[in-house]
Amino acid sequence: MKLWNNYLKELKIASRGFYFYMEFVMAAILLVCILLFVPAEVTNVSQEAIYVDLPRETLDLMLLNSFGEAGRYERAEDTTVKLKPADIVYYDEQTGEKYELSFDDKKTLELETWYYYDAATGKHESTLYIAQSMDDLVRAAKAEKWYSTVVQLDETGQMRYKLLLFGSESERYKNLITAVMDAENLPALQQAADELEVVTLGAENVLNNRESYMPLAIVIMNGLMGMLVVIAYLTIDKSSGLIRAMSLTPMRTRSYLLSKVMVVLTISLISSLVITVPVMGAQPNYLLFIPTVLLVTTLSCMLGLWIASFFSDLKSAFGVLILFMVILMLPAMSYIIPGFAPLWIKLMPTYPMLQAIKETLLPRPDTGYVLLICGGMLIVSALFLWWSEHRYKKSLGV
Amino acid sequence: MIHVNNLSYSYTRDGRFAVRDISFDIKKGEIFGFLGPSGAGKSTTQGILTGLLQLQKGDAVVDGYDLHREDKKRFNHIGMSFEQSNLYGKLTAEENLRYYAKLFDVPTRDPRQLIDMVGLGGRENQKAGSFSKGQKHRLTFARSLLNSPSMWFLDEPTTGLDPAIAAQIKDIIRKECDTGVTAFLTTHNMFIADELCDRVAFIVDGEIKLIDSPKALKLRYGHKTVAVEYRENGEVKKEDLAPATDGGKARLNEIINTCEIVTMHSREASLEEIFIKVTGKGLTADETVE
Numbered sequence: 001m002k003l004w005n006n007y008l009k010e011l012k013i014a015s016r017g018f019y020f021y022m023e024f025v026m027a028a029i030l031l032v033c034i035l036l037f038v039p040a041e042v043t044n045v046s047q048e049a050i051y052v053d054l055p056r057e058t059l060d061l062m063l064l065n066s067f068g069e070a071g072r073y074e075r076a077e078d079t080t081v082k083l084k085p086a087d088i089v090y091y092d093e094q095t096g097e098k099y100e101l102s103f104d105d106k107k108t109l110e111l112e113t114w115y116y117y118d119a120a121t122g123k124h125e126s127t128l129y130i131a132q133s134m135d136d137l138v139r140a141a142k143a144e145k146w147y148s149t150v151v152q153l154d155e156t157g158q159m160r161y162k163l164l165l166f167g168s169e170s171e172r173y174k175n176l177i178t179a180v181m182d183a184e185n186l187p188a189l190q191q192a193a194d195e196l197e198v199v200t201l202g203a204e205n206v207l208n209n210r211e212s213y214m215p216l217a218i219v220i221m222n223g224l225m226g227m228l229v230v231i232a233y234l235t236i237d238k239s240s241g242l243i244r245a246m247s248l249t250p251m252r253t254r255s256y257l258l259s260k261v262m263v264v265l266t267i268s269l270i271s272s273l274v275i276t277v278p279v280m281g282a283q284p285n286y287l288l289f290i291p292t293v294l295l296v297t298t299l300s301c302m303l304g305l306w307i308a309s310f311f312s313d314l315k316s317a318f319g320v321l322i323l324f325m326v327i328l329m330l331p332a333m334s335y336i337i338p339g340f341a342p343l344w345i346k347l348m349p350t351y352p353m354l355q356a357i358k359e360t361l362l363p364r365p366d367t368g369y370v371l372l373i374c375g376g377m378l379i380v381s382a383l384f385l386w387w388s389e390h391r392y393k394k395s396l397g398v
Numbered sequence: 399m400i401h402v403n404n405l406s407y408s409y410t411r412d413g414r415f416a417v418r419d420i421s422f423d424i425k426k427g428e429i430f431g432f433l434g435p436s437g438a439g440k441s442t443t444q445g446i447l448t449g450l451l452q453l454q455k456g457d458a459v460v461d462g463y464d465l466h467r468e469d470k471k472r473f474n475h476i477g478m479s480f481e482q483s484n485l486y487g488k489l490t491a492e493e494n495l496r497y498y499a500k501l502f503d504v505p506t507r508d509p510r511q512l513i514d515m516v517g518l519g520g521r522e523n524q525k526a527g528s529f530s531k532g533q534k535h536r537l538t539f540a541r542s543l544l545n546s547p548s549m550w551f552l553d554e555p556t557t558g559l560d561p562a563i564a565a566q567i568k569d570i571i572r573k574e575c576d577t578g579v580t581a582f583l584t585t586h587n588m589f590i591a592d593e594l595c596d597r598v599a600f601i602v603d604g605e606i607k608l609i610d611s612p613k614a615l616k617l618r619y620g621h622k623t624v625a626v627e628y629r630e631n632g633e634v635k636k637e638d639l640a641p642a643t644d645g646g647k648a649r650l651n652e653i654i655n656t657c658e659i660v661t662m663h664s665r666e667a668s669l670e671e672i673f674i675k676v677t678g679k680g681l682t683a684d685e686t687v688e
Binding site: 002005006009012013016017240241242244245246247248249250251252393 | 448449450452470471473474476478480482483484485486488489493497498500501502503541
């Protein structure tokens with residue numbers, strides 16, 4: 001009952017403060033950003049430039065016919081490229097010849113633009129810009145970092161391709177390009193590609209690009225911010241002497257600490273749902289998601305209680321708090337780059353937090369895995385609560 | 399009501415004691431003043447007796463509860479008026495008291511009555527954060543009475559209050575103690591101690607130098623003096639004379655017989671003067687009086 005009364009009091013105080021609403025506003029801003037600026041599907045449209053030193057009819061034939069059933073080119077609006085004066089040096093890798101070009105003028109190019117659509121998926125896969133001269137191609141390629149190709153006829157009347165690279169490409173990449181461009185290799189490559197069976201594992205049980213940001217948003221916004229808020233609440237109570245008044249009542253120290261955590265849990269739950277429901281709809285298992293979010297916040301708050309027990313005011317706690325937050329953020333790198341997951345990152349609490357939240361958002365979550373992490377978070381939270389309570393009892397001072 | 403035996407406390411636990419081997423007893427219904435300059439050990443002793451500090455060495459029993467044993471129930475019978483106000487600024491005066499009242503397991507007093515009692519009537523719905531320093535202090539004082547404590551700790555209860563309000567607070571303390579409440583008052587204000595306390599303890603450098611009633615201390619250490627202001631040869635002069643001594647008595651007679659008296663009144667030694675006499679220290683920290 002005292003815990004409940006204290007929780008209501010803390011909620012009342014929080015609701016009269018700025019932070020209470022700031023968290024919801026933050027959640028709303030985050031929601032708008034995710035919905036408006038993070039696409040559900042990532043499109044990886046490559047961009048290339050080409051200069052064709054051949055009659056126009058030949059170029060049209062190449063564009064409209066040469067790719068057969070693999071895809072099709074469609075004319076798009078011309079692209080404007082503004083060029084600045086530049087000095088460009090490039091080498092012919094076959095002859096070793098050095099070319100030095102110097103352009104003193106500013107120039108605006110209107111490049112003829114074509115979109116390439118994949119026949120099977122209908123997706124816009126690449127964009128081709130057509131330059132009117134070799135100089136324009138070199139300047140545009142340098143300015144826009146486009147891979148570029150020059151197509152011309154040699155002395156024997158055969159088509160020759162020159163690729164403009166940036167010098168940073170590996171030998172393997174160059175060899176691959178050379179092999180692909182060599183017409184003699186094309187049948188063998190085609191055969192190899194046809195024989196290759198590509199299987200996507202669990203494609204139907206993954207988060208799309210937009211959804212994959214949700215675990216990060218939830219752990220950072222609720223977990224780490226929750227830790228910050230608890231530390232702020234406690235250090236403010238400490239420096240204003242409120243905690244001393246509280247400790248001279250029959251209320252248990254634990255109830256006092258838990259009431260603070262409960263306020264953060266309330267804010268956390270509401271703000272999590274504010275961003276999750278519009279993005280994820282009915283996909284997550286909310287019966288699993290809600291307890292997981294609450295446990296993520298609980299563990300963060302308990303860490304916050306423990307950290308706050310070492311400091312008398314927020315100012316002195318701030319440096320350590322920032323350090324903790326930066327360290328706890330490191331597993332986010334592993335989340336974004338799954339190939340980077342050393343053991344020391346997996347041992348940080350935010351790593352299982354991210355994985356557990358992600359799992360609850362999947363269409364078919366691994367319930368056992370989530371419950372295992374939740375159990376772990378519960379045990380660690382209880383340990384930190386016990387430790388913090390012990391420290392608060394000893395460190396109230398006069 | 400309070401029994402303290404050989405109590406010592408060190409913040410650093412390295413042999414440097416804030417309170418060293420002190421012992422005293424306080425009877426039920428008594429107002430006991432704990433007097434000393436800043437840093438003397440008043441707050442440390444009070445911290446141990448209230449439970450804010452853990453008992454390290456010695457024994458202490460408060461209101462029947464042995465402080466060696468942790469028992470939250472004892473806080474149902476303890477009231478504490480802090481020197482520094484510690485209220486929820488975002489809650490109103492009444493909300494502050496109502497919330498606090500819910501933390502006790504015993505019947506509590508009506509918050510509105512207490513607010514009226516400390517002269518804050520009409521401000522029940524005002525947020526504590528908007529109160530002046532004195533108003534906050536009074537609300538903190540009122541809060542300490544919520545659970546009708548049998549043991550009441552008062553830390554500088556009239557600090558920062560104007561004389562009229564201070565008189566009101568002193569009156570409340572007297573009335574409460576008349577009903578059997580025991581008060582442990584820490585202060586460096588000897589006038590308040592003199593007015594309120596049944597007994598006082600002088601503490602300096604963590605050690606109790608003396609315990610007695612203000613009256614007994616004055617009898618033992620003080621001498622009555624007469625302050626006389628007189629006109630002599632057109633000039634106003636002032637002297638403090640001790641009529642109990644032969645010289646003082648003769649000089650007083652001489653002034654009365656030969657000069658025009660402007661004012662004359664008898665004066666007792668103040669508790670502060672006795673404190674200085676007994677401890678050799680003033681009431682500001684580190685002040686040594688020769």
